[in-house]
Amino acid sequence: MIRVEELHKSFNGQSVLDGVSFSIERGEVVTFLGLSGTGKSVLLLHLIGLLSPDRGRIVIDGTDITRLSERELLAFRRQVGYLFQESALYDFMTVEDNLAFPLEEHTDLSDAQRRDKVREYLAMVDMEGAGGRYPSELSGGMRKRVALARALILGAKVLLCDEPTSGLDPVRSRDISVVIRDLSRRTGTTTVITSHDVANSFRISDRVFVLDKGRVVAQGTEDDIRGSQVELVRELVG
Amino acid sequence: MAVIKAFGDTIGSFGRAVIFLGEIAGCILRGKIRWRLVAEQVFEQGVQSLLIVLLAAFASGAVLAMQGQVMMERFGAKEFIAQLVALSLVRELGPIFTALVFSGKSGAGMAAELGTMSVNNQIAATRTMGVDPVEFLVVPRVVACLIALPVLVVLAEIVGILGGYVIGVYEAGVPSAYYWTQTINSIGFVDFFSGFIKVFFFAGLIGWVCAFQGFFTGGGSLGVGRHTTIAVAFCYVGVIVSNTVLTKMILMFWGY
Ligand SMILES: Nc1ncnc2c1ncn2[C@@H]1O[C@H](COP(=O)(O)OP(=O)(O)OP(=O)(O)O)[C@@H](O)[C@H]1O
Ligand SMILES: [Mg+2]
Numbered sequence: 001m002i003r004v005e006e007l008h009k010s011f012n013g014q015s016v017l018d019g020v021s022f023s024i025e026r027g028e029v030v031t032f033l034g035l036s037g038t039g040k041s042v043l044l045l046h047l048i049g050l051l052s053p054d055r056g057r058i059v060i061d062g063t064d065i066t067r068l069s070e071r072e073l074l075a076f077r078r079q080v081g082y083l084f085q086e087s088a089l090y091d092f093m094t095v096e097d098n099l100a101f102p103l104e105e106h107t108d109l110s111d112a113q114r115r116d117k118v119r120e121y122l123a124m125v126d127m128e129g130a131g132g133r134y135p136s137e138l139s140g141g142m143r144k145r146v147a148l149a150r151a152l153i154l155g156a157k158v159l160l161c162d163e164p165t166s167g168l169d170p171v172r173s174r175d176i177s178v179v180i181r182d183l184s185r186r187t188g189t190t191t192v193i194t195s196h197d198v199a200n201s202f203r204i205s206d207r208v209f210v211l212d213k214g215r216v217v218a219q220g221t222e223d224d225i226r227g228s229q230v231e232l233v234r235e236l237v238g
Numbered sequence: 239m240a241v242i243k244a245f246g247d248t249i250g251s252f253g254r255a256v257i258f259l260g261e262i263a264g265c266i267l268r269g270k271i272r273w274r275l276v277a278e279q280v281f282e283q284g285v286q287s288l289l290i291v292l293l294a295a296f297a298s299g300a301v302l303a304m305q306g307q308v309m310m311e312r313f314g315a316k317e318f319i320a321q322l323v324a325l326s327l328v329r330e331l332g333p334i335f336t337a338l339v340f341s342g343k344s345g346a347g348m349a350a351e352l353g354t355m356s357v358n359n360q361i362a363a364t365r366t367m368g369v370d371p372v373e374f375l376v377v378p379r380v381v382a383c384l385i386a387l388p389v390l391v392v393l394a395e396i397v398g399i400l401g402g403y404v405i406g407v408y409e410a411g412v413p414s415a416y417y418w419t420q421t422i423n424s425i426g427f428v429d430f431f432s433g434f435i436k437v438f439f440f441a442g443l444i445g446w447v448c449a450f451q452g453f454f455t456g457g458g459s460l461g462v463g464r465h466t467t468i469a470v471a472f473c474y475v476g477v478i479v480s481n482t483v484l485t486k487m488i489l490m491f492w493g494y
Contacts, residue, residue, distance in 0.1 A: 048366055050362055050365060050366070074365070074368045074369070074370060075368060076368075077365065077366055077367065077368040078367075078368040080366070081366075082363070082366035084359045084362070084363055084366075085359075086358055086359055088358055088359035088360050088362065088363035089360075089363075090355075090360055090363075091354075091355075091358070091360070101367070102367045102368075102369075105367065105368070105369050106368060150367075151366075154367075
């Protein structure tokens, strides 16, 4: 579903991604673990075409997205949901309107159908009561849930989540992680998460990748990772 | 070295600003204008600036009349106060004062809003949802400037003339009916439109500068403050300098 080959990216001469390669099967839930500043967000932004690599290929569902024009990328992105670290909900719209926005843009649903769909997705993330509120009136965890519903509402084939647990307490962290996994399973979405939350990453991921200095230094199931001899990996999970 | 780098950066960001303007113009020319959002923005920008614009206009009309009274009485031509006030306001002061106030209120508001959206990734999020953020967030604001500012200028001119009227009639003792006819007769088509052409230019300039500064804001809440301040400063300089050039061009073209 997602195949990344030899991805290189540097900013102002400073290399951030230095030959990242991996592939992810359809319907898999995978997490990229790594210390702060190792380029996890940069990697995720490449997968949705918000950054373009200096070198390398990113093939998603058979299309090399590094070759798409900006207009083609806009169309491609309808199939991809992106959950930002800070949620990035529109602060000038209510929760309901935030969810309705992608539907208004890309579907022909009637008002009533749209309202039903918004209600359905709010229910999926346990936020039924919050439709009329503004994002600024919600807690960080609630905003994440709403943003997750917004990312999925167009029926995304691929879901990208940038540090879904950062800034949340342990209980909320586990909640949002489990919600992400359950929704991915239910909708058959291929899900890529970045995190430095080791416990929740193992809890919900089929496979985990560890990024360091711009490369994948370990990958596999929880057992594979725990058995790794790489110094950083042992420190991270140990 | 530092000077060369600063110079290079300036050229670089001017280049980006021109490309950005091209994107905005591209959307507008392809008819991608979301009129419902434009209406909301016209209302918001108008309301933000209205009170100060009207206050400034009334005060400048009144002051023009006060000074006019002194000057005209020296030549024994008190009855020309009305013309002085009306022509000054319509040809010059209405557009420029309104544009300056509008930069500081509505322009700053727009830069700060877009800047906040930028640092909170709302602009990036728009892209991830397959929507062009220039079309959705920028074009409505810029088009709204082109509507709101001209409307404000007309209101400012009317209120300014009222300010002049109050002084002219109650202080200087020009008969009321006479003041009105003098005002109406003095303003010709060219007077009004030579001022009004400038207004559209200012509106485009303010919209462009503030949208650009806001849209490319980085660096958290500090960045929002910095970019907003830069936006307003550029607008002030841009409006004042371009006003001189435009005035000269208009005078050359129409001859008066
Ligand atoms: N647009 C950019 N311009 C210049 N440098 C950038 C840009 N985006 C990221 N970087 C740099 O790339 C490196 C990796 O950043 P990134 O945000 O991907 O880290 P991260 O792994 O997501 O960290 P965190 O866990 O703190 O979110 C950092 O050194 C950052 O300064
Ligand atoms: Mg990050």
